[in-house]
Amino acid sequence: MAGQRVRTRFAPSPTGYLHVGGLRTALYNYLFAKRMNGDFVIRIEDTDQSRKVEDAEKNLIGTLEWAGIIPDESPVHGGNYGPYVQSQRLSIYRDYCNQLLEDKNAYYCFSTSEELEENRQLQLKQGLQPKYNRKWLPEDMGGSMPESEIRKKLDEGAPYVVRMKVPDYVSVWFEDIIRGPIEFDSSTIDDQVLMKSDGFPTYHFASVIDDHLMEFTHIIRGEEWLPSMPKHLLLYEFFGWEPPKFAHLPLLLNPDRSKLSKRQGDVAVEDYMRKGFSNDAIVNFVALLGWNEGEGSEQEVFSMNELIQKFSLERVGRAGAVFNVEKLTWLEKQYIKSRPVEKIVSNIKPLLLEELKQRPVEMPVDRISSDAYLGKVVDLMRERVNFENEFVTFSSYFFFEPDSYEQEAVQKRWTPETPGLISEFATVLEAADDFTAEAIESALKAFVAPKGLKPAVLIHPLRIVTSGVSFGPSLYHMLEVLGKETVLRRIARGVERIGQGA
Numbered sequence: 001m002a003g004q005r006v007r008t009r010f011a012p013s014p015t016g017y018l019h020v021g022g023l024r025t026a027l028y029n030y031l032f033a034k035r036m037n038g039d040f041v042i043r044i045e046d047t048d049q050s051r052k053v054e055d056a057e058k059n060l061i062g063t064l065e066w067a068g069i070i071p072d073e074s075p076v077h078g079g080n081y082g083p084y085v086q087s088q089r090l091s092i093y094r095d096y097c098n099q100l101l102e103d104k105n106a107y108y109c110f111s112t113s114e115e116l117e118e119n120r121q122l123q124l125k126q127g128l129q130p131k132y133n134r135k136w137l138p139e140d141m142g143g144s145m146p147e148s149e150i151r152k153k154l155d156e157g158a159p160y161v162v163r164m165k166v167p168d169y170v171s172v173w174f175e176d177i178i179r180g181p182i183e184f185d186s187s188t189i190d191d192q193v194l195m196k197s198d199g200f201p202t203y204h205f206a207s208v209i210d211d212h213l214m215e216f217t218h219i220i221r222g223e224e225w226l227p228s229m230p231k232h233l234l235l236y237e238f239f240g241w242e243p244p245k246f247a248h249l250p251l252l253l254n255p256d257r258s259k260l261s262k263r264q265g266d267v268a269v270e271d272y273m274r275k276g277f278s279n280d281a282i283v284n285f286v287a288l289l290g291w292n293e294g295e296g297s298e299q300e301v302f303s304m305n306e307l308i309q310k311f312s313l314e315r316v317g318r319a320g321a322v323f324n325v326e327k328l329t330w331l332e333k334q335y336i337k338s339r340p341v342e343k344i345v346s347n348i349k350p351l352l353l354e355e356l357k358q359r360p361v362e363m364p365v366d367r368i369s370s371d372a373y374l375g376k377v378v379d380l381m382r383e384r385v386n387f388e389n390e391f392v393t394f395s396s397y398f399f400f401e402p403d404s405y406e407q408e409a410v411q412k413r414w415t416p417e418t419p420g421l422i423s424e425f426a427t428v429l430e431a432a433d434d435f436t437a438e439a440i441e442s443a444l445k446a447f448v449a450p451k452g453l454k455p456a457v458l459i460h461p462l463r464i465v466t467s468g469v470s471f472g473p474s475l476y477h478m479l480e481v482l483g484k485e486t487v488l489r490r491i492a493r494g495v496e497r498i499g500q501g502a
């Protein structure tokens with residue numbers, strides 16, 4: 001393997017959505033391959049036809065691309081080692097299965113599911129670990145089934161599976177990059193089914209063959225596949241192939257340290273996308289689920305490029321990684337604070353244009369969807385939003401006239417004097433040439449001082465009529481961004497509607 005080009009793969013089953021654990025596996029494979037200037041490949045493992053979901057593979061690849069994980073080879077991108085979908089490789093598996101049968105490393109099994117279940121129950125009752133009882137192991141392979149019986153069944157066309165013959169009393173050993181040396185005793189290993197009665201291979205069989213034929217150098221996958229290792233290693237041995245290197249990633253845990261499950265929160269990457277999390281934050285978050293840069297590093301925010309430069313399998317831990325959504329939310333905020341304004345503007349513009357189609361338009365669309373206008377909204381609001389979509393939803397008053405006024409704030413801040421005062425101040429604003437935040441602030445102070453009033457008597461009502469809510473960014477800056485015409489119109493409308501009890 002020395003000097004060989006590094007090749008890794010993400011091999012999802014197309015079951016409908018991308019699990020966050022799957023995203024982490026894909027990301028680590030991608031980071032490792034890119035770090036080593038190698039290839040990252042996506043292979044679709046659809047040998048369990050009953051679990052297959054239409055379009056799942058396109059969605060999976062689309063979600064990975066959204067995350068910035070672009071494969072060098074995949075069913076969509078092509079490549080020299082295809083097909084990359086296992087259901088299109090059935091004849092390959094059949095040929096290798098025949099080879100194992102010929103070499104007497106595998107045998108036909110005609111046991112029915114009822115028989116298998118009966119056998120299982122019996123073994124459980126005896127306190128044994130359930131294993132196939134080798135009823136159909138041929139005489140010439142150390143079993144008791146005569147060749148003639150097997151022939152007869154085959155000639156009858158009876159349904160069968162093909163099982164691997166696990167050698168007795170051998171120990172199987174490998175060195176995991178993350179966990180170190182691991183040894184298995186063959187007596188614990190079942191005669192694994194390699195070919196199912198529907199003519200499809202099992203995961204174990206197909207993945208070993210493909211991992212070899214596609215020349216992967218490193219298999220990086222979840223810890224749940226560790227118990228399958230002895231079966232896989234035996235298959236490599238049967239074929240006389242050198243196994244790749246393996247790294248089994250730690251489990252993802254709920255905050256209570258149970259295995260990450262749907263019951264305690266969302267597990268599909270799409271759920272987080274829908275909530276408004278960005279690809280930057282999700283990738284950064286997932287990267288830290290098991291990997292850290294090393295002692296002494298305080299850095300938590302990593303771009304994809306930094307991750308590629310810094311990632312190493314040696315720094316992936318063995319202990320389960322807690323999936324802590326607060327950390328993801330925190331990361332999202334860090335990205336919103338630091339993302340270039342132009343980037344945010346281009347991200348939120350489509351959302352705004354969509355909203356503008358749905359709701360009554362108060363201001364010229366060209367103006368409020370311009371880069372300049374959106375840029376000002378972003379500057380004012382970026383400290384206050386949790387997600388990019390909140391630039392449009394949470395601060396909707398920058399784009400839409402308020403359709404109601406926060407009742408509690410009206411009750412607290414709107415006195416019988418307010419309509420007179422605010423209308424009078426509107427005439428001052430109307431006459432002003434300068435509508436900058438500074439000019440508005442001085443005008444307001446100059447207006448209230450001779451009356452012996454505090455600025456607050458106008459600040460709060462002005463915020464209510466222009467935004468509909470009692471909180472937000474600096475009032476003066478908000479008014480400047482909204483512009484004189486809009487502010488005057490909203491004051492007049494607000495006075496009228498609040499007077500009517502709106």
Ligand code: GLU
Binds near residue numbers: 012013207221
């Ligand atoms: N198809 C398996 C899965 O869905 C792949 C396991 C492996 O990477 O070998 O997770």
